[in-house]
Amino acid sequence: MNNQRKQLCLNYLKARQDFLEVANKDEVLHGNDNIIGRIGEAISYSFLEQMGRRPKVVKNQSNKGYDIICEHDNARISVKMITSENEGGYTSKINHKWDELIGIELGDNLKVKNFGLITKDAFVEEQKRKNQSLEPRFSRNMFKENGLFALAGTLFPIEQIEKYNLI
Numbered sequence: 001m002n003n004q005r006k007q008l009c010l011n012y013l014k015a016r017q018d019f020l021e022v023a024n025k026d027e028v029l030h031g032n033d034n035i036i037g038r039i040g041e042a043i044s045y046s047f048l049e050q051m052g053r054r055p056k057v058v059k060n061q062s063n064k065g066y067d068i069i070c071e072h073d074n075a076r077i078s079v080k081m082i083t084s085e086n087e088g089g090y091t092s093k094i095n096h097k098w099d100e101l102i103g104i105e106l107g108d109n110l111k112v113k114n115f116g117l118i119t120k121d122a123f124v125e126e127q128k129r130k131n132q133s134l135e136p137r138f139s140r141n142m143f144k145e146n147g148l149f150a151l152a153g154t155l156f157p158i159e160q161i162e163k164y165n166l167i
Contacts (some may be wrong), residue, residue: 028057040081041067043112043166044102048077050164065097075099080138084108090139096120103142103149106167114143115161118153126152 001009016035023029028045029038031035043056045068048055056072066076078098083106094101099120107113118126126148127134142148149155 004064030057030059036081036083037067038080039106039167040102040104042102043081044068044077044079046166047102047115047164065095066099077102079104081106082138082140085114086140090137090143093137095137096135103138105140105143110167111165112161112166113158114149115156115166116143116149116153117156118149122152123148 005123013119019035023035023038028042030122032155041128045055045057048068048070053075054069055068057068058066067079068077070077071107074101078094078101080091080094080101081104101116101118101120101123103114103116103118105114124134127136135139143155144150147155
């Protein structure tokens with residue numbers, strides 16, 4: 001490995017290590033088992049907090065289905081995030097133990113490109129209407145004009161996303 005490549009790799013690994021050292025002690029960034037997931041939860045936390053819903057990131061996320069509980073109404077929130085680096089267009093499976101799903105797409109500029117919210121009831125109804133799985137993989141397609149968030153949930157326009165200053 002040439003020295004420039006080696007240094008680039010070491011810098012990246014050091015940045016991850018530095019992030020985790022702080023994040024593991026932070027009440028919002030501590031939860032998820034991957035860094036992108038933790039950042040998605042932090043973005044969702046900020047949104048829910050601005051809505052006055054008093055979010056709390058779940059400490060032990062072995063519950064396999066939700067990441068945040070809102071003290072305002074005890075809603076269990078599942079967070080899924082996809083970045084522009086993801087060439088396949090989909091991530092992990094959406095499990096069923098949640099009340100609301102927040103979907104986030106992060107663009108090349110490291111800003112929120114798409115932000116969607118859907119209730120469990122609306123999700124199930126739409127998936128059944130389309131004769132699709134109730135535990136699909138989270139997909140970038142869910143943000144499209146005929147996608148899940150636009151048809152059955154709320155797909156926030158970019159102007160509104162920017163207003164929340166999520167990241």
